[in-house]
Amino acid sequence: MTLDCAPARDLAVSIKDLDVKFGVGDNAVTALSGVSVNITEGSLVTMIGPSGCGKSTLLRAVADLVPISNGGLTVLGQSPSEARRQRYFSFVFQDATLLPWRTALDNVKLPFEVGGGGGIRADPGELLELVGLKGREHAWPDELSGGMRQRVAIARALATRPKVLLMDEPFGALDEITRDKLNEELLRIWRETGTTIIFVTHSIAEAVFLGESVLVLATNPGRVKEFLPVPLSHPRKLPVRDTLEFVEITGHLRRSLEEC
Amino acid sequence: MSGLRGRTPAVIAAVGLICLWQLIVWAFSVPTYMAPGPVDVVIAFRESAGILWSNFWPTLYEALLGFICGNTIAILLAVWFVHKTTAERAFYPIAVFINTIPIIAVAPILVLIFGNGFAPKIIIAGLICFFPTLVNMVRGLKAVSPATLDLMRVLSASNGEVFWKVRIQSSLPFLFAALRIASTTCVIGAIVAEWIGSNFGLGALIIEATYNFRSPLLYATVFTAAMLAVAIFSTVSFAESRIVRWKAPEVH
Numbered sequence: 319m320t321l322d323c324a325p326a327r328d329l330a331v332s333i334k335d336l337d338v339k340f341g342v343g344d345n346a347v348t349a350l351s352g353v354s355v356n357i358t359e360g361s362l363v364t365m366i367g368p369s370g371c372g373k374s375t376l377l378r379a380v381a382d383l384v385p386i387s388n389g390g391l392t393v394l395g396q397s398p399s400e401a402r403r404q405r406y407f408s409f410v411f412q413d414a415t416l417l418p419w420r421t422a423l424d425n426v427k428l429p430f431e432v433g434g435g436g437g438i439r440a441d442p443g444e445l446l447e448l449v450g451l452k453g454r455e456h457a458w459p460d461e462l463s464g465g466m467r468q469r470v471a472i473a474r475a476l477a478t479r480p481k482v483l484l485m486d487e488p489f490g491a492l493d494e495i496t497r498d499k500l501n502e503e504l505l506r507i508w509r510e511t512g513t514t515i516i517f518v519t520h521s522i523a524e525a526v527f528l529g530e531s532v533l534v535l536a537t538n539p540g541r542v543k544e545f546l547p548v549p550l551s552h553p554r555k556l557p558v559r560d561t562l563e564f565v566e567i568t569g570h571l572r573r574s575l576e577e578c
Numbered sequence: 579m580s581g582l583r584g585r586t587p588a589v590i591a592a593v594g595l596i597c598l599w600q601l602i603v604w605a606f607s608v609p610t611y612m613a614p615g616p617v618d619v620v621i622a623f624r625e626s627a628g629i630l631w632s633n634f635w636p637t638l639y640e641a642l643l644g645f646i647c648g649n650t651i652a653i654l655l656a657v658w659f660v661h662k663t664t665a666e667r668a669f670y671p672i673a674v675f676i677n678t679i680p681i682i683a684v685a686p687i688l689v690l691i692f693g694n695g696f697a698p699k700i701i702i703a704g705l706i707c708f709f710p711t712l713v714n715m716v717r718g719l720k721a722v723s724p725a726t727l728d729l730m731r732v733l734s735a736s737n738g739e740v741f742w743k744v745r746i747q748s749s750l751p752f753l754f755a756a757l758r759i760a761s762t763t764c765v766i767g768a769i770v771a772e773w774i775g776s777n778f779g780l781g782a783l784i785i786e787a788t789y790n791f792r793s794p795l796l797y798a799t800v801f802t803a804a805m806l807a808v809a810i811f812s813t814v815s816f817a818e819s820r821i822v823r824w825k826a827p828e829v830h
Contacts, residue, residue, distance in 0.1 A: 415723065415726050417747065419824045
């Protein structure tokens with residue numbers, strides 16, 4: 319349903335003929351080649367592909383963590399570095415990367431204290447409530463479970479009310495039950511905040527459950543294989559994974575990935 | 579709470595060993611000049627309180643000043659090394675070389691250069707603190723995960739912000755591990771320096787008491803020196819418990 323009105327929405331991320339190469343001369347490795355994709359504002363796109371296909375590299379290129387060799391990449395019409403300075407996007411890593419000498423609340427406040435502290439400042443207490451950590455504001459990171467630490471990391475990423483949330487296998491290191499729970503909560507947060515989310519994963523089920531559309535990358539060199547809309551209605555709950563529709567989509571993706 | 583109960587076995591063991599020591603001295607009629615019993619040492623403490631006290635202060639002064647100077651220079655050098663790889667490549671081998679020279683061999687050289695005053699003692703106390711702190715501080719400042727640096731980049735943090743908000747903080751457990759070592763070695767440095775050439779301080783008193791066979795005074799002096807090291811160690815540990823309230827699993 320949401321996809322029908324996609325053309326009316328502005329572009330959050332626009333990528334055109336993007337190449338990313340590492341190294342120079344004969345040793346240069348092409349990580350991404352001729353990648354073109356448009357991601358509309360407010361959408362949730364999941365990215366999947368065999369290891370080494372450059373899905374993390376693509377996400378890191380959007381986040382200005384990896385330099386672009388060729389082609390165009392804009393975030394809300396700006397270059398990645400300008401978008402970074404404007405705080406248009408936030409990044410959630412596989413590891414929660416909390417600073418262990420700061421409480422949960424102080425970790426969420428970190429974006430206000432560095433990089434000029436510009437941009438919008440959301441209420442850190444409300445953010446922790448949004449990610450389900452009300453009452454744990456003053457806990458130290460080593461007192462929190464892996465899932466809770468990742469929730470704090472998500473709250474920190476939302477602290478500047480970013481237009482785009484980039485997530486690089488954020489639940490990859492968590493156990494399946496915690497991961498399922500966080501998947502459902504991420505969908506809720508996405509609906510409540512309206513943030514555009516680009517989510518890298520290596521789980522087909524996670525990609526289909528979360529994504530409004532799934533971007534499939536192929537390897538050698540990293541390129542777009544398929545940009546597949548997921549016609550499951552929202553709000554989605556975990557049992558949707560047992561429906562025939564869901565199984566058909568995951569089956570299609572599995573075959574698509576085998577050809578990569 | 580748990581401290582007092584936890585320490586009870588240690589206190590009992592210590593008291594037991596002291597009693598055993600006194601019993602051996604009595605049982606075998608060990609002459610006092612060879613090995614005085616605890617009772618003799620306590621008497622020496624009372625009779626020589628003035629001498630002990632007046633020699634305690636110079637050693638405390640040398641050890642503390644050496645501790646502060648040696649560690650400060652080590653910390654500043656570590657910061658420089660982390661920012662300038664060339665500096666690390668140039669001076670780290672020299673620091674390792676200086677560390678391999680036995681401190682007892684450096685002491686006479688420094689006494690020849692700086693004379694019999696406080697200066698050589700402070701330098702030796704500082705020198706002995708210097709190396710462990712330098713090594714640990716460099717390790718601590720570098721113990722920041724690449725993901726954390728990526729996070730700071732996404733937040734557009736400046737180099738200064740990365741240094742103060744991340745590197746310094748992550749180095750603290752490493753720094754305090756080194757400071758705990760330095761807190762006892764700085765006293766060793768001061769005393770060794772006083773042996774070489776001095777007419778004041780606990781080190782000089784140890785030499786004097788040994789040569790005059792005043793064994794109870796010797797033991798009392800050694801005990802005072804140990805107490806001094808324990809006092810500095812406790813201060814450092816207390817400061818650590820107030821400043822570092824989180825655990826860094828990778829230290830030690």
